[in-house]
Amino acid sequence: MAFIRVTSPHAHTANTTQDMMRWVILATLPGLVALTHFFGWGSIINVFISCLTAMACEALILSLRKRPILFYLKDYSALVTGILLGLALPPYAPWWLVVIGSASAIILAKQLYGGLGYNPFNPAMVGYVILLISFPVEMTSWAIPNTLFSDGQTLPSLGAALQSVFLGNSAGIDGYTGATPLDLFKTQQGLLVEQINAAEPLFSLASFAGAGWEWVNVAFLAGGLFLLYKRAFTWHAPVSMLLALSVMTFLFYGGGNSESGGSIMLHLFSGGTMLGAFFIITDPVSSAVSNKGRIIYGAGIGILVYIIRVWGNYPDAIAFAVLLMNFAAPFIDYYTLPRTYGHNKSSRATRGRDS
């Protein structure tokens, strides 16, 4: 009787980029559903426009670069970039905003560097940052969650949403924009945390963080845990980021005084924290490579997020923090090379002149 001798890993089939991206797309669904539940059709329209633009730009640049188009489109990486950008943008953003963001993400941040695997920065976050510094007004007008609606007020209909997005006719939407929890917290100067929580319906109607936003973040957390279960990525970067953010929040909470940076729950479940922690910083291309490196990389992002949120000019900071740490990823890799089994210590990442 002959045994088939195969060395480890004993996987049935190799993991393909395509499968991985499909899992990621599936895992964003709870978040998209939650966003739609609280903010209406805006996010779905965003994701739709963003994906179409991303795929079209990817195909265009691939054909200019004389690469096989279908082969690269079918790895779904452009689609994932489109979805992540669409989820990060404010609902009911004008269509040209989404198109510019998605096109710069794919063309500038991904294809100019050589396509999937060569991009030093996370494409979706580059697109987001370009939009944020170019169109601050459009990028900061978020919808209010339906938890805060007065009696009889309902989410805008699909027709009104489409009109606002494509024709700029925002009459049906105007009553629905408001500050995000992080915006609110940042602009309330000189009040105790308790006072802010009592005075603002966004906090007083919430269960533990900010109305609506908390459940959006819980949904992204659920999607992220699913990906962790499917082993799409290791726990190191997200856990280290959330931990670093919590530690920073704990250190600078200051007992809820008027200089406080906000509670741990507020920071963990507001803005793009969970979307960033599980879908953005786990990007295998632009993050650090080794496990130790990913812990440092995630912690760096967590600390930067807190610093920019509390002492910076922008209410949310996932995109800036991720881009800054993307810069640092090669440097982190240099110092965190894993030890090879059987060796006492790791060798250096790049060979020096003397060796």
Added chain:
Amino acid sequence: MNTTIDTVENPENEATAQEAQATSGVDYNEITKNGLWSNNPALVQLLGLCPLLAVSGSVVNAIGLGLATLLVLIGSNIVVSLIRNVVGDAVKLPVFVIVIASFTTCTELLMRAYTFELYQILGIFIPLIVTNCAILGRADAFACKNKVLPSAIDGFMMGLGFLLVLVCIGAIREVFGAGTLFADMQLLFGEGARSWQLNVLGDNYPGFLVAILPPGAFLVAGFLIAFKNMIDNYNEKRRLAAQPKNIVKGAKRVRTTGTIS
């Protein structure tokens, strides 16, 4: 002792002799081509990037700084060429920097006199022309080895190449960033130029701030460099295709071991 000095100095003498030969038959076409295209200070040497990226937000800024750099470059090249035989190697660079600084100060005073508003807009970047490596680079690489006229031409062509790239970047950034072209030209050309402004992208263009900010400058400069390389590659391909292929007869083998020399 003498012999060692001789052996050290001999190659230098030969080099200067060769240069003297070369300068006697200076190819002005070559200088022009180098300055404007094949050795362009902004696109090929990548020198003077700081002013190039910082003040190219609009055409008028670009022309203002480009002209100032052009003046300094011509002046410094002429003077450096004049004093090239009396300045020793040890003090060469400090002397060049002083010459460049003097011309920069002249230009600064001129701009303060005639284009005061533009002088205020460009601000620190006018004194910073002293540190523009393109100018020191030309002084060291060309002017201190050539006669006055070729040096002056080289300064003019290099400055013109720098100015043209600056204006290109300025125009692209102005169109994308603000939707206009040739806005505020009265700062440089008098009141009559106020009406030169073109609203290229319509009157209601919301503006694309990233083009005005420093990242936009890097992006546009990168695209221009890529575009220049594309044209060069295309020309090179055509040149090679036009050349008759010389086929080497005889057996050939692929070397698989050892270092390839």
